[in-house]
Amino acid sequence: MVTMKDLREGSSVKRGLILDAAQDLFLADGFVRAKMDDIAARSGVTKRTAYDYYGDKQGLFTAVLDRVRARLDISIHRAIENNLVAVDDLDASLLGFARDIMTSALGSSEYATLTRLIAIASADLPTAQVHWSAAEPEEVLAARFADLHLRGLLQAPNPRRAADHFVALTLSLSLTGGGLRKGAILDGAQTDEMIRDGVRVFLRAYRAQPE
Amino acid sequence: MVTMKDLREGSSVKRGLILDAAQDLFLADGFVRAKMDDIAARSGVTKRTAYDYYGDKQGLFTAVLDRVRARLDISIHRAIENNLVAVDDLDASLLGFARDIMTSALGSSEYATLTRLIAIASADLPTAQVHWSAAEPEEVLAARFADLHLRGLLQAPNPRRAADHFVALTLSLSLTGGGLRKGAILDGAQTDEMIRDGVRVFLRAYRAQPE
């Protein structure tokens, strides 16, 4: 075990480079098969330096996990800002929200990345935990749904459950491709169709009925 | 690599004991951290014998995977027989189906087991594949939904998608507990509530509307 104080301050650019390499290799090979030598090589840094920065392999992994979690937090906030603050067209808003999450920035979404990292952690290091800074994604979405409920747009007396249902119907399903497969096999068009169907079903169940 | 012919026939009881032990340890520790010595010890057999039966560690893992898959096939068929052949009360039928899958026999469901094993495989050995004997679960459920559609009980023009939605709303959500956590944390009562809510939402979206 390496305490925080043993770690080197260092330059934040190098920290980032190391995390980038580590994230790539952890995602590609899982925790165990990813080798520290490869991570160091890919980040253009000596293995020794990587250890000086992050202590040990598990420390590096949790650092990757934390960064992705933080980025997802931001993505979610932005997606909410852009879609769920001033809602008039429910369909368009929910659709835009799900789309934003699935394709944040240009690369693959933080949501997909985090999901995979958590799966890896669950298989390889049962001790690792993800601690959310504020609230986990479903919670903040639930808060929005509660608002929409009050405003009479949604019929969602249990907003948290509604959020779970929404995520399950759109994001989760897009990632797994439906069924018990392992890899994400959906291309862009299929993903979008999956999301559209999910939103449609969600709204058919949750849209407030005009009296 | 060990060819089939190198493997020993052996007694089927011993095969089962080895698989039992392997399944327990793979589920508990993942593929990498589970040790062949422990598996052999737990199954009351020498390590050498385990190797004679299954060739190598990966062969043992895929054997476990195949057995669970086969059992899930059976469970699903039975759950369909018991709930989705002669349907009058849609709510009760779908609820019974989901409940049966989640609590097949007395132990934990094959569905949960298989899900976890696939997650482990996905993290630790990207090469392993699950090959379904006939059709994967969602397909057979989709066939049932197609039937219910024809009989005017369900409004599901895309039965496969409906099956994905049903599974996502009930089984998947019960396993993950909602949100991006890793372990299953729901007790029996919570699971049942999750399933009930899932079925309710599913039917609100998919039940055929009386003209």
Added chain:
DNA sequence: CACAAACTATACCAGCGAGTATAGAAAAGT
């Protein structure tokens, strides 16, 4: 310049665990 911190380069070590070898005992045919 001097001095320290950061970093490289490379060699090394130690443990772990998959898989094997060897020798023999116990079933099980025949």
Added chain:
DNA sequence: ACTTTTCTATACTCGCTGGTATAGTTTGTG
């Protein structure tokens, strides 16, 4: 009874990889 197959028991090999040691080089800074 004899032979073959199955299985036990234990010791062993061997590659891999996380982590470290050592020595030297760069970089920054007063």
